[in-house]
Amino acid sequence: MTKKLIAIALGGNMILQKGQPKTYEQQMENLRKATDVIINVIKKGYGVILTHGNGPQVGNILVQQKSGVAEGIPGQPLSICGAMSQGQIGFMIQTALEERLYEHEIHDKRVVAIITRAVVNHKDSAFKEPTKPIGPFYSEEEAIKLHQETKDTYINDAGRGFRKVVPSPIPLEILEGPTIRRCVEEGDIVIAVGGGGIPVSLENGTFVDVDAVIDKDRATEVLATQIDADILMLLTDVSNAYLNYGEENQQKIEKIEISKLKEMFDEGHFAKGSMRPKVESAIQFIEYGGSLSIITSPENAIAALDDKSGTRVVKKI
Amino acid sequence: MTKKLIAIALGGNMILQKGQPKTYEQQMENLRKATDVIINVIKKGYGVILTHGNGPQVGNILVQQKSGVAEGIPGQPLSICGAMSQGQIGFMIQTALEERLYEHEIHDKRVVAIITRAVVNHKDSAFKEPTKPIGPFYSEEEAIKLHQETKDTYINDAGRGFRKVVPSPIPLEILEGPTIRRCVEEGDIVIAVGGGGIPVSLENGTFVDVDAVIDKDRATEVLATQIDADILMLLTDVSNAYLNYGEENQQKIEKIEISKLKEMFDEGHFAKGSMRPKVESAIQFIEYGGSLSIITSPENAIAALDDKSGTRVVKKI
Numbered sequence A, B: 001m002t003k004k005l006i007a008i009a010l011g012g013n014m015i016l017q018k019g020q021p022k023t024y025e026q027q028m029e030n031l032r033k034a035t036d037v038i039i040n041v042i043k044k045g046y047g048v049i050l051t052h053g054n055g056p057q058v059g060n061i062l063v064q065q066k067s068g069v070a071e072g073i074p075g076q077p078l079s080i081c082g083a084m085s086q087g088q089i090g091f092m093i094q095t096a097l098e099e100r101l102y103e104h105e106i107h108d109k110r111v112v113a114i115i116t117r118a119v120v121n122h123k124d125s126a127f128k129e130p131t132k133p134i135g136p137f138y139s140e141e142e143a144i145k146l147h148q149e150t151k152d153t154y155i156n157d158a159g160r161g162f163r164k165v166v167p168s169p170i171p172l173e174i175l176e177g178p179t180i181r182r183c184v185e186e187g188d189i190v191i192a193v194g195g196g197g198i199p200v201s202l203e204n205g206t207f208v209d210v211d212a213v214i215d216k217d218r219a220t221e222v223l224a225t226q227i228d229a230d231i232l233m234l235l236t237d238v239s240n241a242y243l244n245y246g247e248e249n250q251q252k253i254e255k256i257e258i259s260k261l262k263e264m265f266d267e268g269h270f271a272k273g274s275m276r277p278k279v280e281s282a283i284q285f286i287e288y289g290g291s292l293s294i295i296t297s298p299e300n301a302i303a304a305l306d307d308k309s310g311t312r313v314v315k316k317i
Helices: A024-043 A055-071 A078-103 A140-150 A177-185 A216-226 A258-266 A275-287 A298-305 B024-043 B055-071 B078-103 B140-150 B177-185 B216-226 B258-266 B275-287 B298-305
Strands: A005-010 A047-052 A111-113 A117-119 A132-138 A153-156 A162-166 A189-192 A198-203 A206-209 A231-235 A255-257 A292-296 A311-314 B005-010 B047-052 B111-113 B117-119 B132-138 B153-156 B162-166 B189-192 B198-203 B206-209 B231-235 B255-257 B292-296 B311-314
Touching: A005 A024, A005 A216, A024 A047, A024 A078, A024 A298, A047 A078, A047 A177, A047 A216, A055 A078, A055 A132, A055 B055, A078 A111, A078 A189, A078 A198, A078 B078, A078 B206, A132 A140, A140 A153, A140 A162, A177 A189, A177 A216, A177 B177, A206 B078, A216 A231, A216 A275, A231 A275, A231 A298, A255 A258, A258 A275, A258 A311, A275 A292, A275 A311, A292 A298, B005 B024, B005 B216, B024 B047, B024 B078, B024 B298, B047 B078, B047 B177, B047 B216, B055 B078, B055 B132, B078 B111, B078 B189, B078 B198, B132 B140, B140 B153, B140 B162, B177 B189, B177 B216, B216 B231, B216 B275, B231 B275, B231 B298, B255 B258, B258 B275, B258 B311, B275 B292, B275 B311, B292 B298
Parallel strands: A005 A047, A005 A231, A047 A189, A111 A189, A117 A198, A231 A292, A255 A311, B005 B047, B005 B231, B047 B189, B111 B189, B117 B198, B231 B292, B255 B311
Antiparallel strands: A132 A162, A153 A162, A198 A206, A292 A311, B132 B162, B153 B162, B198 B206, B292 B311
């Protein structure tokens, strides 16, 4: 093993942004842009594992599940919708990325997409309090009926209607980790952990699907740690994490020691649901032995690898 | 590489039969039964690649695509629906098979599902005459309108309504072949080539999706040949291929030399769309250097491996 391994997480909104047409063509156009950074990372000689969100895609699949019922097709569980989105997005990224590899005359690489499961503990406290809204909107009457039929929890989502909420438990292990590691070692560019992985928990000795959504940054960190990756890179729409983000005294975090970032984290900085899981994952990766965690935008990714941009978390400066 | 490799193709109807409820639970129940034979093949020491059809599942996904349009979700192309079905079925088989592995106290195996693309030639004559009906039914008016908008071909499917037809070109190569081979050599049980693979063709140096459906037995043969598998096993609902099937003088084909089977094939035996592609694949696998092709039912699969049942095609008896 001579080259360094990097696990890069791509946000689901880089594949489909709010307000854009939800077509295949639009998503492919977005992906062609998003894969630019990956090509440059490959050119720097890294072995690349690419993970991705699936929020917009699984949202659309869930709506289709609902509307198919009238045509006699029962909706499939959330786990299956997640698996479908891994197939969909995996194939789209393969296509976009191989197109770029060809343009850049990189002919010795193949992109493979692996269906990925993430293990959670069914005793995770998240299961007591589902918080993550998913899928289509329902009227209050429909939501009450569905709750009675399925015991699923529904909430009024910001006044826009009622939506199902599911727990977001902590991922513990990526079941396909050993295969992913082997593939990237052999030179494949690997797409994995789509949407944070399909959540499964161990029951009677075997892994069964659970109704939950896993944060993709947390799951990417678990994979990166598990396969001894050198770098964890979490891509988002800002160049850095900030202290007091959006306020007058906001302060860009550049290169930082883990102990200092941990202090800030414990003080309650970083917005829940967006920057907080990224910072938490970045810290954890270093705690578990990784050498560098990066939080940055695609535009700044290469500069960040050159130690010139982005939030870079290390053990000691 | 000490152990023998076997590529086994599972029919889509083994995952969901006509008339059954199209639920996750029903499909998992079917898969638990279908995986029985796989466990026994593993116990015999073979390295296993499992491929599968996706007819019922992609059919359901296509109906959902249509019904989601009214909710503002544009339908995704057939290639994406195929990729979705690979995610869906791959995860279901993983779950069912690992459950059976645990029951049988086989603890050193992991099941991985790989998104798989099959290369076709866009000059394949099949593209001139699309024949394979897919997806939902439309009225004649709807079909005419869709044809004008998309140039897709629609036919009246046995008087039940109008359906889109797509070509069924010959698969030439499985892009993920090298990765699949590596995974199975390292001990993984690999699920691949779902629904015959996502059809792609080479355009301007890179692989783009095409609107087509590939026969899963043909694609399984291509993979088996490509990765130097020893045995190709095509599972279906009958124990053997027959001469004059269904007629008074029907004759079971047991162990047979490739030259003899080829004669029968050239004489026009074997029903198009069902047994014909299986026999053709069985012949081709031996012609290209494989040692044994088997056509049989899951119930007879182990006896067939023991040379006691099923249609077994070899170079020389």
